[in-house]
Amino acid sequence: MKVNIFDVAKKSGLSVVTVSRVLNNSTSVREKNREKVLKAIKELDYHPNAAARSLARGKTRIIGLIVTTLQDSFLDEVVKEVTDVLKAHGYYLALSVSSGMEDEEHYLIQEDRVDGLIILSPVNEGPYVVELKKRKIPFVMVDNQKDIPSVSNVIVDNFKGGYDATKHLIELGHKKIAHLGGPAFFLSAIEREKGYLQALQEEGLEPFAVEQGEFTIKQGYKIARKWMEASSLPTAVFAGDDNLAIGFMNALSEVGIRVPQDVSVVGYDDQIFASALKPYLTTVRQPSAQIGKTAVDILLKQIDGNLKRSMTVKFDPELIVRESTAAPKSD
Amino acid sequence: MKVNIFDVAKKSGLSVVTVSRVLNNSTSVREKNREKVLKAIKELDYHPNAAARSLARGKTRIIGLIVTTLQDSFLDEVVKEVTDVLKAHGYYLALSVSSGMEDEEHYLIQEDRVDGLIILSPVNEGPYVVELKKRKIPFVMVDNQKDIPSVSNVIVDNFKGGYDATKHLIELGHKKIAHLGGPAFFLSAIEREKGYLQALQEEGLEPFAVEQGEFTIKQGYKIARKWMEASSLPTAVFAGDDNLAIGFMNALSEVGIRVPQDVSVVGYDDQIFASALKPYLTTVRQPSAQIGKTAVDILLKQIDGNLKRSMTVKFDPELIVRESTAAPKSD
DNA sequence: TTGAAAGCGGTACCAA
């Protein structure tokens, strides 16, 4: 049958307490005895019961991760990093892919299943904050929308990303620079656009055009078609998302308009395809690994009580220049 | 402080046993009393402790899901479906993104953390099978490689997928049909290729060319370049993966070769971009939702002991004809 | 239909 700690104690000739100590790497165990215990554990193929440990300790060692979608290189990388760092700290990951707190009783936060929660790119974070605060469950948000002072979060400077991308186009000599923006309910989308506008303004340039819509390939395609039909293409485009960018380029290539010779394009996020599909996309990369690691660090600090107040960490994105941008044609 | 079942019992004037019964929807509770308990629960904002329940029941209600990557529409959809079905059955999901059983002590199967395991597209399933059998942890594999008789699995008929895709091209009138295959260690890749060969053979056609490599955009691109440089392009290509397909098309479009007018292309998997990037890709779709649901069903049956022996379910893929295939030019 | 009491498998305090 199931072998438990008592079996190990008996087999090793020591008490359950000592076995427990060995299990938890307590230093106060005579080396000789530790070996005995370890031997018994191995021989019995004993594995401690997680539920019992959780119950006795009052902690689950599980961290919940709530994410809206996994179809995204950025989020995916963050998830991967979180997994790794958590594992290194002896924590486990429970994942939930869900768009919002539909039930206002998100299953991860029921029943004290988790010691803490990481929420990735929430769209509507209000309900989470309220509920989690009430339940006193430590949590940290990543790439969140509203800046709620009492909430820990890890964010990326989207304004800077938009600014740098636009600046790059300006420095190449472009004057007619358009922007493909994301949904207005994403703070990140708004910030990127602000960065774009600021960069233009500093040079006394007017926005050539600004569109708002979903962060999808189809949307990028649609806008390109629209502009081409109106015969009013910019010489450069800053897309708030790589999907928009490739959709846009896709439409251009259909009619033989070349990137970057005829139109320059900058994307955002450095999705996998950005460096796989020709022309390789100039884009803005967010430091996903660092973000994931930082989120975990903050969360674990909170759990261990080593963080008195909430804290916010902001990362800088990085412009990656590849093939989709060049100086405008001199005609 | 933490409110527990005793607090609820006291508040409602009933015993913990009755409270427990209400919690578990036992029928043998007087309606009047049930209401009293429910009221107390609400007023105290009581939430049962998961660890305690697990310990008492000997079950965690957690199902582990091991997946190699999430950067894939197919896997992603399966994961999503699994999540949903599991939730409907009152189970929770613990996710692990990992390529193999590096440690031979995969953390999900330590400490009886899970009641069962779903393993998606394992590359090297041997170690898993051995360890899980030893631990007597119920599990089901999805899209697995080897056909291990005693293991439950849910698979897709890759042979048929390859056959149908090729047949489609043949019916359009193509004679020079090439294949872009995946890594030889993927049984699925092998099967797709076999289907391709079979379809050709039935018509007395010779394979125009067969390439093997990674399922990546870059690989598709590379092969297209190679063939173009050798001036030996087929009129149609069956790619064993959508990434290969778009990489291939990407290379063609760079030099102005049109799809499907000059070359027809069929992909595999129906990734998101397949229906977003022009020309929309003709591809083979795997019924991800059904697969996920079936995997969960089988697993839960095993857990409940309603499945004496292992079982295998095989699904048919579906050819989705879009814009990337057409009759060859009649020259 | 209800409840007293005995686990479930560990951890942690306290004494030795």
Added chain:
DNA sequence: TTGGTACCGCTTTCAA
């Protein structure tokens, strides 16, 4: 350094 023992919070007999 070691071990006895009281929990941790819930479920499950078994009687009533």
